[in-house]
Amino acid sequence: xxxxxxxxxxxxxxxxxxxxxxxxxxxxxxxxxxxxxxxxxxxxxxxxxxxxxxxxxxxxxxxxxxxxxxxxxxxxxxxxxxxxxxxxxxxxxxxxxxxxxxxxxxxxxxxxxxxxxxxxxxxxxxxxxxxxxxxxxxxxxxxxxxxxxxxxxxxxxxxxxxxxxxxxxxxxxxxxxxxxxxxxxxxxxxxxxxxxxxxxxxxxxxxxxxxxxxxxxxxxxxxxxxxxxxxxxxxxxxxxxxxxxxxxxxxxxxxxxxxxxxxxxxxxxxxxxxxxxxxxxxxxxxxxxxxxxxxxxxxxxxxxxxxxxxxxxxxxxxxxxxxxxxxxxxxxxxxxxxxxxxxxxxxxxxxxxxxxxxxxxxxxxxxxxxxxxxxxxxxxxxxxxxxxxxxxxxxxxxxxxxxxxxxxxxxxxxxxxxxxxxxxxxxxxxxxxxxx
Numbered sequence: 001x002x003x004x005x006x007x008x009x010x011x012x013x014x015x016x017x018x019x020x021x022x023x024x025x026x027x028x029x030x031x032x033x034x035x036x037x038x039x040x041x042x043x044x045x046x047x048x049x050x051x052x053x054x055x056x057x058x059x060x061x062x063x064x065x066x067x068x069x070x071x072x073x074x075x076x077x078x079x080x081x082x083x084x085x086x087x088x089x090x091x092x093x094x095x096x097x098x099x100x101x102x103x104x105x106x107x108x109x110x111x112x113x114x115x116x117x118x119x120x121x122x123x124x125x126x127x128x129x130x131x132x133x134x135x136x137x138x139x140x141x142x143x144x145x146x147x148x149x150x151x152x153x154x155x156x157x158x159x160x161x162x163x164x165x166x167x168x169x170x171x172x173x174x175x176x177x178x179x180x181x182x183x184x185x186x187x188x189x190x191x192x193x194x195x196x197x198x199x200x201x202x203x204x205x206x207x208x209x210x211x212x213x214x215x216x217x218x219x220x221x222x223x224x225x226x227x228x229x230x231x232x233x234x235x236x237x238x239x240x241x242x243x244x245x246x247x248x249x250x251x252x253x254x255x256x257x258x259x260x261x262x263x264x265x266x267x268x269x270x271x272x273x274x275x276x277x278x279x280x281x282x283x284x285x286x287x288x289x290x291x292x293x294x295x296x297x298x299x300x301x302x303x304x305x306x307x308x309x310x311x312x313x314x315x316x317x318x319x320x321x322x323x324x325x326x327x328x329x330x331x332x333x334x335x336x337x338x339x340x341x342x343x344x345x346x347x348x349x350x351x352x353x354x355x356x357x358x359x360x361x362x363x364x365x366x367x368x369x370x371x372x373x374x375x376x377x378x379x380x381x382x383x384x385x386x387x388x389x390x391x392x393x394x395x396x397x398x399x400x401x402x403x404x405x406x407x408x409x410x411x412x413x414x415x416x417x418x419x420x421x422x423x424x425x426x427x428x429x430x431x432x433x434x435x436x
Contacts, residue, residue: 016185023150023189025133030126030154030190031197037103037121038159038203044111045281052277054112058268061112062260065105066314070256073101076128079316080120081399083127087148087174088401088417090141094148098128105316113280114267115306116317118159123318126155126194146183149174153187154194160320161198161205165367167191172360176393176420178403179362206284208291210347213375214340223338224348224379227331228386231349234330235356236391238304238323243398243421245312256314263313267306279306283325290328290346294336299329319396320354327353347372348383355384356391359400393423 048054069077076082076098086094106121130151134144149170157166167188171179214220253259271280278286279302286303289295307322331349335342347368355364361384368380389406398421418426 019146019186020189022133022137022147023186024193026126026130026147026150027154027158027190027193028197029129030122030151031158031194032201033099033103033125033129034122034155034158034194035198035201035203037106037118037125038198040103040107041110041118041282044107048111048113048281055268055271055280058112058114059261059264061108062114062264062313062315063257065108065316066257066260068101068105069316072097076101076124078399080123080397083124083148083152084174084397084399086131087145088399090144093134094128094131096128096132099125102316106318109310109315109317110281112264113271114264114310114315114317115280115283115303115322116310116315117282117321117323118318119156119320120318121316122155122159123152124155126151126153126158130154146186149180149183150186150190154190157191158194158198160367161195162367162370163191163195165363165370166195168366169360169363172363173358173397173400175401175403176359176395177405206288208288208347208350208371210291210341210343210372210376212341213344213373213379216378220340220379221382223340224382225386227334227338227345227348228352228383229390230334231327231330231352231383232356232387232390234300234304234326235323235353235358235387236394238308238319238326238353239357239391239394239396241304241308242311242319242396245308246314249313260314263309263315266313267309270306276302276306279303282321284321287325287328287350290332291343294342295329295332297333300326300333303329319357323354323357324350327351344376344379347376348380351380352383352387356387357396359388359391359395361385361388393420395420
């Protein structure tokens with residue numbers, strides 16, 4: 001027995017050595033790509049804020065982005081969902097063209113005033129760059145899955161400056177209720193190194209100060225549970241609205257480049273008519289303000305609407321930073337009703353709405369601790385897990401699988417491995433069979 005155990009430990013050394021090297025290469029690529037992206041994004045945002053008239057060119061910009069994807073990007077148009085699908089069902093290498101297309105498409109979307117995020121871009125770049133090593137290293141399917149997961153972790157970590165959350169996100173986002181621990185070491189290495197690489201390029205991330213954190217007690221726990229329910233419902237509503245609008249637009253506008261053109265025109269008119277300039281772009285200044293002072297109670301709805309309109313009509317970018325905005329401003333608005341410090345509940349909302357929309361409660365709890373300090377951990381965990389449960393079996397990533405259903409009733413009927421995009425159709429068919 002001792003001899004077997006000894007040999008087993010020796011066999012781990014080549015495994016650790018291989019993934020230490022491979023994950024570091026992925027991290028260097030993804031961290032550098034994120035640095036270029038973040039610098040470009042800051043420049044685009046600064047220029048747009050000085051030249052507000054550029055908003056009227058948003059329809060033309062949308063048409064240009066749509067045309068580029070129509071002519072060159074059909075194989076990569078699925079974005080994050082393509083990466084997730086390739087991890088579950090490996091078929092072919094993710095085309096390298098995903099990197100310049102999503103980078104350019106996202107920067108253009110921000111430059112002209114769409115309300116989109118940045119996580120999707122970083123994850124897609126990380127995954128696509130990582131997958132180019134598959135052929136070079138002649139990796140089998142199982143190793144390729146791990147390689148793609150390291151790309152997700154590296155991209156997420158480097159774009160937000162949260163290595164622990166990034167590492168777990170690459171493991172947790174693939175399936176509801178299940179994680180693959182065989183990729184834990186590579187994802188942790190990739191996330192930590194990618195963050196350091198991005199910092200080495202001189203990129204710095206926004207820091208948030210939440211001030212007072214109330215002690216864990218009967219009322220604080222109950223209040224955060226109540227807020228978590230609202231955060232989960234908001235995440236579910238966001239994911240559902242974005243998918244429904246995307247499907248509606250595809251049904252009624254056959255030519256893909258015209259979808260963001262129409263969306264861009266509607267967004268530009270709405271921003272001008274409502275004076276809603278703070279609802280476009282990333283919205284980081286408003287996120288920072290939500291930790292410093294009371295916000296308007298409808299701010300989360302404004303960002304919700306403009307982000308759904310942008311993503312649903314085909315503009316490129318991510319969902320996560322807008323979800324941070326929605327969660328932080330919603331938490332800020334709920335704080336007086338629940339008798340909690342508005343900065344603290346804004347911080348919990350910041351991560352909890354994302355937890356509900358992406359079905360990643362562990363990664364978001366770690367993100368709260370990395371961004372706001374370890375003291376918020378217990379209450380953030382309660383908020384994120386509650387939001388995760390109450391967001392249902394929906395999500396912003398429709399390629400996500402059902403690994404272990406959230407509720408006992410679903411576990412009785414839903415097969416493991418089902419894409420959440422197919423869940424509604426499956427349940428509808430089952431109800432029809434039961435009636436028949």
